[in-house]
Amino acid sequence: MTQKKFTEESDLSLKLFVVLTRALQSVEKQIIKDIKKHGLNLSEFAVLELLYNKGDQPIQKIGQKVLLASSSMTYVVDKLEKKEYLKRRACSEDRRVTYATITEKGKILMDDIFPKHKEAINQIMAGLNSNEKEAMIEQLKKLGYYAQDL
Amino acid sequence: MTQKKFTEESDLSLKLFVVLTRALQSVEKQIIKDIKKHGLNLSEFAVLELLYNKGDQPIQKIGQKVLLASSSMTYVVDKLEKKEYLKRRACSEDRRVTYATITEKGKILMDDIFPKHKEAINQIMAGLNSNEKEAMIEQLKKLGYYAQDL
DNA sequence: TATAATTAATTCGAATTCGAGATAATTACG
DNA sequence: CGTAATTATCTCGAATTCGAATTAATTATA
Numbered sequence: 299m300t301q302k303k304f305t306e307e308s309d310l311s312l313k314l315f316v317v318l319t320r321a322l323q324s325v326e327k328q329i330i331k332d333i334k335k336h337g338l339n340l341s342e343f344a345v346l347e348l349l350y351n352k353g354d355q356p357i358q359k360i361g362q363k364v365l366l367a368s369s370s371m372t373y374v375v376d377k378l379e380k381k382e383y384l385k386r387r388a389c390s391e392d393r394r395v396t397y398a399t400i401t402e403k404g405k406i407l408m409d410d411i412f413p414k415h416k417e418a419i420n421q422i423m424a425g426l427n428s429n430e431k432e433a434m435i436e437q438l439k440k441l442g443y444y445a446q447d448l
Numbered sequence: 449m450t451q452k453k454f455t456e457e458s459d460l461s462l463k464l465f466v467v468l469t470r471a472l473q474s475v476e477k478q479i480i481k482d483i484k485k486h487g488l489n490l491s492e493f494a495v496l497e498l499l500y501n502k503g504d505q506p507i508q509k510i511g512q513k514v515l516l517a518s519s520s521m522t523y524v525v526d527k528l529e530k531k532e533y534l535k536r537r538a539c540s541e542d543r544r545v546t547y548a549t550i551t552e553k554g555k556i557l558m559d560d561i562f563p564k565h566k567e568a569i570n571q572i573m574a575g576l577n578s579n580e581k582e583a584m585i586e587q588l589k590k591l592g593y594y595a596q597d598l
Numbered sequence: 599t600a601t602a603a604t605t606a607a608t609t610c611g612a613a614t615t616c617g618a619g620a621t622a623a624t625t626a627c628g
Numbered sequence: 629c630g631t632a633a634t635t636a637t638c639t640c641g642a643a644t645t646c647g648a649a650t651t652a653a654t655t656a657t658a
Contacts, residue, residue: 308566311573314581314588315475321592322472323515325465341614358636365473370615372638394623394636416458423461425594426587431464434587438464440575442471491644508606520645522608544606544653604655614645625634 325422332418336411337381341366341374343415346383349400350408354387356395383407475572482568486561487531491516491524493565496533499550500558504537506545533557 326340333343344364349355355363361371375398378384383404389395400408423431476490483493494514498505505513511521525548528534533554539545550558573581 307578308570310578310581310585311570312566314573314576314585315479315569317585317588317592318468318472318475320515321588322468324592325468329465339614356636367616368637369617369639373614392624392636396637416462419465420458420461422594423464423591425591426464428457428460430587430590431460434584435460435464435467437576437580437584438467438471440580441573442467442474443575489644506606517646518607519609519647523644542606542654546607600658602655602657605653607651607653609650610648612646614643616641616643618640620639621637623635623637625632627632628630 325419328422329415329419332415333411336407341370342378342383345371345374345378345398346400346404346408347412347415349384349398350405350412354397354399356389357386357398358395360398378404475569478572479565479569482565483561486557491520492528492533495521495524495528495548496550496554496558497562497565499534499548500555500562504547504549506539507536507548508545510548528554 330340333340338346341364345360348360348363357371357375358368360366360375361368366374375384375386378398379386382401384398384400387397387399389397426434480490483490488496491514495510498510498513507521507525508518510525511518516524525534525536528548529536532551535549535551537547537549539547576584
């Protein structure tokens with residue numbers, strides 16, 4: 299009998315990875331569909347949401363939060379600037395830094411789509427109840443923090 | 449007092465989405481680093497892993513499992529074929545279909561890297577114990593299945 | 599059976615992302 | 629102080645992904 303008597307820890311970890319990937323892809327697909335209706339892609343939305351909810355940010359900081367490379371940030375900020383949803387603003391204390399600021403037009407857009415977006419996510423997440431969500435948030439934080447420091 | 453007395457469900461859902469995204473990105477970043485060492489990207493690895501563990505598959509089926517568009521599948525399969533890790537094989541019953549088959553060279557590669565990959569994931573997932581992993585798998589399945597059918 | 603609808607794979611062009619290298623500014627330190 | 633190291637942004641080319649349209653084959657249906 300060469301069969302294993304119980305599942306190895308590494309099989310479980312692999313399974314978790316696969317399920318985690320699948321779940322997020324399912325969820326993300328819906329979200330992207332939702333955002334696309336408003337003429338933005340996920341990265342553009344993520345940047346705009348950050349400025350909308352957290353105020354002006356150096357481009358570099360935005361990249362850290364939305365997990366895009368600096369070269370990608372230049373591209374995304376360019377696009378949003380062309381659409382007039384944000385403006386670049388020089389930093390006077392440190393002249394290497396450029397802030398991104400949401401414009402009035404950008405605010406108006408986000409006033410419209412952010413609540414809808416939030417509700418759409420809520421619908422998508424309706425497979426879990428409040429307690430399950432709370433629990434999962436805790437677990438995922440543990441996992442995320444741990445993986446980050448490897 | 450206009451302040452909310454408790455967190456809305458939609459805030460919780462949003463939080464869960466953000467944490468889910470962050471956690472997976474942290475984890476995925478490590479995985480990609482691991483796979484890159486062997487000269488493959490995540491999509492190439494996913495395709496090869498499927499053939500390695502589940503045997504020959506029609507290209508179309510592979511795309512469904514690894515969540516890539518059909519045009520992307522053509523691209524990835526082309527690359528793997530050039531590297532001689534898989535071969536295309538015509539299906540005689542249905543001549544629209546092309547199977548992908550892992551080659552001996554592909555098997556040898558996967559014999560080398562799959563166990564390492566699995567162990568790497570296991571390391572990355574070490575922030576959670578077995579019970580926590582099992583629980584999270586169940587929750588994520590619920591979430592993923594639900595989101596899929598929206 | 600002939601025609602219509604569906605399905606699998608591909609081609610093509612566009613969008614997005616990255617990494618490496620360049621530039622300019624700031625900070626650390628001998 | 630002046631030089632070295634670091635930091636923020638950008639440019640450029642390559643890789644990856646997608647969607648729409650195409651081709652060929654199969655299945656459904658009038």
